[in-house]
Amino acid sequence: MSTYEDLMGFTRETQALAQVAGRLDWDQETMMPRGAAPQRGEEAAAMASVLHARRIDPKVGAWLAALDGVELDETAAAQLRHIRRSYDRTSKVPAKLAARIARVTSEGQGIWAEARRTEDVALFLPVLKEIIALRVEEAQALSGGGPLYDALLDDYEPGTTGPELEMMFGALRPELANLRAAALEAPAPPELTGHFDDALQMTLTRTLAERFGYDLQHGRVDKAVHPFSSGSGLDVRITTRTNPTDPFNCFYSTIHEVGHATYEQNISRDYLLTPLGQGVSMGVHESQSRIYENQIGRSRAFTGWLYGQMRDTFGDFGIADEEAFYACVNRVSDGFIRTEADELQYNLHVLLRFDLERALISGDLAVDDLEAAWNDRFAADFGFAVDKPSNGVLQDVHWSVGLFGYFPTYSLGNVYAGCLKEAMRAAVPDLDGALAEGNTAPATNWLRDTVQTHGGLYEARDLITRACGAEPSEAPLLAYLKEKFGVIYNL
């Protein structure tokens, strides 16, 4: 077993270094003095280069070869599966190509930000073309002749394929579009108005974080421009933001990030600083953040408790009762922006991107035609026209940093959350009774024990199937959304 232990010792050190690199990113978004940016760029590049060298280290290849065919227990076999996948993927991409992708995507983000600021799509297209060409080249190196898009998807959601997602999402899209139209035709719920003190928002946000099981002995809450969760194991930090007229933004960003963060915190400590010691895929990660945020956090029962908390914190804020508050939290309204979309419309935004990016990678859609394709699709699904690029094709950073195959994991996470919510309702008695008292433990403990604790032990799809007792499908999500918004909007 000494070969396995040597490999794991080396891997553990690599994992520790990856945590350091992640902490550096956290620092950059929260603490770093502005003027440090150029130096930080070199520091981050040096860490990336160390990590890359370790991931393709010939020692790893030799250890893997020596362990080929050796019988291992379930845990060791799973560790090896992750290490082999990472080694194979990293080794297949020529160093020169990897370096070019790193350089071009680093430039791409700056160009995209400038293009978005000046509403100038043409400024962004040349670098986008280059990014797509490079990622296609990478996908060719990775795919072994298989579908290019699946090779990219594999970075974020190993084991899932484009056609599988296409089938799920294809079933969702018309139903969501219909539900959306119906809700927008019905009388609108009340809107939140008034001013909500920043410090009080942060106090209540910390209460919410702890209510959802976030462990502040192994984490911390700071403010950042974009909320995120960072780190694994014993040090998992989140950020949130405040907006004086929109406290829901703060509260539900926090609950969302707490979903990500408690997933990392609740992974079995046996897996600390190993490949199993992290969330298994982006889709499963998003399932945790979304089920915390939506199926639990925006439920009738929990919003009842939150209404009382908000009254205690802010006094009368103009919403008459729990029912009105529930409708207000789940208000459906027109909007251009994915990240601001409500639970009902969110997946329509993602599906748009999924379809367009597959067409970009396959070459069916030329980059020059992207804006028109975006605007046509948006008008078809949302019934009104994009008014400017920053509200359309330039709104997301993802493509500018080379993230192709990432968007669908958002909706896959929602699909998984739908499945998990159905299974949880069946397994946990009187969930709503607890939620109505602000007690999320029955829900979050069930998620901890069926999903989170396993870390990377099972493949994503397998993990969800084990937790739910059934193969994942879009049906539970759809049924849940129809039922929920049917009640709120009297459909």
Added chain:
Amino acid sequence: MSTYEDLMGFTRETQALAQVAGRLDWDQETMMPRGAAPQRGEEAAAMASVLHARRIDPKVGAWLAALDGVELDETAAAQLRHIRRSYDRTSKVPAKLAARIARVTSEGQGIWAEARRTEDVALFLPVLKEIIALRVEEAQALSGGGPLYDALLDDYEPGTTGPELEMMFGALRPELANLRAAALEAPAPPELTGHFDDALQMTLTRTLAERFGYDLQHGRVDKAVHPFSSGSGLDVRITTRTNPTDPFNCFYSTIHEVGHATYEQNISRDYLLTPLGQGVSMGVHESQSRIYENQIGRSRAFTGWLYGQMRDTFGDFGIADEEAFYACVNRVSDGFIRTEADELQYNLHVLLRFDLERALISGDLAVDDLEAAWNDRFAADFGFAVDKPSNGVLQDVHWSVGLFGYFPTYSLGNVYAGCLKEAMRAAVPDLDGALAEGNTAPATNWLRDTVQTHGGLYEARDLITRACGAEPSEAPLLAYLKEKFGVIYNL
């Protein structure tokens, strides 16, 4: 020149990684959640291991060999001198010994903390013996038959020797002891009483930091248990602390750390992320922190301005006028603790440690006799007895983490500060006029241009000689202290 560029490219990446490791330490003292400590230990160890491997990388040896005898300009020659010194030192210490030192000193700190907490010297002695034996073994590997203590000193103050310091410090000790006794016999200046709001202390501390030229675009101020400065180049952060009854602790800790931090910030940007891009030695570093803190910050002129600031901030705090405030800031009183000592007595504390640690390394003093030796020496220099180990031999962390040869750099820094202050007074017209208005720019700009900007270009002693136009000596420090405390205490 391509060999030189290859070497510098590799070195630059190493420097960037060293900055990351430093940032990790900063995070640990300021931001890290408590429960993260075990994981952080592994992260820091992984970074240390990466850095160690790069410092003894055979590539570096080959580049250095290829550059041997090649003519280089002054800057490149200085870069090479630093790289060669680091490579030679790191390579001379067997990997096994380095690993044992790392392990034992890491244990040592915990044992020391427990011994200090329980006032149990015997608990600490076994690990201290081991640490000394290991560092002696290291010194033997490094010294090439020369003096062992100098080999250790070389880690912190390259180019300075034990006998040189012995001569300087030997001249200081009796004079300081006499001055101390005289001051303590004279009527005592007023003491600060009352309560000083924490938030107001932090506001004034930020003002002070900026007044001393600290650039908050490339730094930040946080609270920590022990004040420190961290980082080089474009990201140099400081910490301070507050004590409701002792605002001077906050203000002068801040000014001290700002001295360290502006030194790093003011090094020529041409040297960013190279061996020249850092303070050249611990002694020179301490000269900057001490001249900011004492010769400038505790001067009659500057304290006059500070008195007004404190009145504006806290209202009447019981000190009648600027003269009384100046005496109060520079009050000499009995105390056991080095870090709390006033400017007059501080070096007596350091000299005690310098003499004892040289005797420990040479074997003239047995570890079992250390406490008695400490207590005897303390009684001789300070005229009263140590009451408990935490006020005596267990008060400092240094030896428990293997720092032998470090203490004297504190007093060397004070000696250098004395020299620099004399030269600065001669070079800068109406320094006191500016300081009386809270304007430190004439002083700090002179230090920037004569000392700080050069980074590691010159050896420490050479740098001070160039700045002052004379070889360093203890005489200016002594003359300054005699004059200053002579006035305050009417001696």
